[in-house]
Every structure is written in C-alpha cells, then in structure tokens.
Amino acid sequence: MGKILGVVNQKGGVGKTTTAINLAACLALEGLKTLLVDCDPQANCSSGLGFQRDDNRHSIYDVLVGDAPASQVILPTEIDLLFLLPGSKNLTGANIELATADDRALRLRRALAPIQADYDLVILDCPPALDLLTLNVLAAADTLIVPMQAEYFALEGISELISTLERVRAAYNPSLTIEGVLLTMYDDRTNLAQQVTETLREYFRERLFRTVIPRNVRLAEAPSHGKPVALYDARSRGTEAYFELAGEFIARNHIEIRPNGKRKLAELTKPKPEIRFWPYS
Secondary structure: OOEEEEEOOOOOOOOHHHHHHHHHHHHHHOOOOEEEEEOOOOOHHHHHOOOOOOOOOOOHHHHHOOOOOHHHOOEEOOOOOEEEEOOOOOHHHHHHHOOOOOOOOOHHHHHHOOOHHHOOEEEEEOOOOOOHHHHHHHHHOOEEEEEEOOOHHHHHHHHHHHHHHHHHHHHOOOOOEEEEEEEEEEOOOOHHHHHHHHHHHHHHHHHEEEEEEEOOHHHHHHHHHOOOHHHHOOOOHHHHHHHHHHHHHHHHOOOOOOOOOOOOHHHHOOOOOOOOOOOOO
C-alpha cells in the first residue's frame, strides 16, 4: 500500500508546492508510481503541471464533499508514472461546508483509502494555513516533509506546527511522523542561514534532510511552462537538488526501484515549450 506523504508548513512562500511538484516528478522518473494531490485552493500544483483552471472539471473538492470518487478525478501527466488529483478554488468553500460534519477531519483519509494501494507514493500539497484542509492532510498522512527557509521567523513557525501535530496525533492520527525538515531557497553564503541550519540540526538531528534546495531561477521559471523543473531544464541545479532529495527519500525508506524505472534522459531533455502565462491560453 502506498505511503502517504504530506508537504506541510503553515507559513507561505517556503517552497511547499515547488517541493510537492518536483519531488513527485523525480520519484516518478525514478520508477515510483506517484499520485500528487493538490489540496490548496490556489491550485498551483495543478497549474504547475500544465492544467489550467477549469470550473467544469472535477477536483479534490468534489471528492471531499462526496460528489465524486477519487478514482474518477485523477488525471495523467506528461510523466508516465505521475498522476494528479487536481485542486480548485472551490476548496475555499470546503472549509465552511465541512465545518459541521462529524467526519470533517477524516474526509481525505477515507477518500484516498480505495486508491492508496494503486500507488507507490501519494504526495499531498497543503495550503499555507492551519485550516480544515491542512487538518485533513495531517489526519491522512503517514509522514510529513516540512519545507522551510533558513530564517528566524521560520523557526517560530515550525514550533507552532509541531504543537499542532501533537494535537492531531492525539485526536486523529497517532502514527503521524515527520519524515524530515527540508531547507529550501537556501543560500549558504549568509551567516544566518548557517546558524539556522545548525539550530535545526541540533533539534531534528537525522530528520533534517542532508539535501538542501538552492535558490535557482529554473525552479521559479518552470511553473510558467506548466512543467516540473526536471522536464523544463534537466541540467539545472534545481533538478539536481530534487533528484538528490528523491534519492535520499528512497534510501531512508528502503524503497526498491524497478529495473525499468531509472530516470529517462531522453524525456528530461525534450525541447522547451514556448513560455505560457496564466491562464495558459
């Protein structure tokens, strides 16, 4: 049965969606059948994989409110082993519509249960808030990746997140763990970055990923092309970093890669498409 991995941090702008898209893509290119679930009303995971907004298309919103099973909403992507359960602006309403439901925190877990065994890994992208959508992710996930920048306010935010995790463990998901803390948009030339890294290493020890994600213009450009960075620029530092993160994740979890699942350089070096800006018309 596929492991469910949440990418969580209530602070915005720390690279959650970038990490969700690019880690999912790299794991799929390494041979793991991966489902990416876009739980953010901004639906940036969906647009980052080339799916423009479509109010007539079913999304994770329809799954959460019971209008459609997850199996009928999942979309294929450019990468053979990567699939998307798209997001929608309607998710904003789910916070209100589900507020009085007895199972409001467990809707996502129950929706994923029938399809979880079809995938090696399910990755959940969260909104930048500790709201009902994030609560559903925490209740559904087996483990979490927490992306954060190496700055002072990030340290304050992570203490609040850990407090929330303790409450979720007590109420809904006692087996929930932190897979690792991931440093993103990292610049090791600053003293602050090095000091924050040392503080995190002292606290999280082996749970702090060795891989760090650097500031990289290709990572910022790739979403405007509707592609993960591995398909946009296979040789960029961002691509290398996320493949390194995928390898570290695979090693930590003792996952065996299928013989035919090594990354496909031909697929990674396709000609770049013309840049497309929102709404990708």
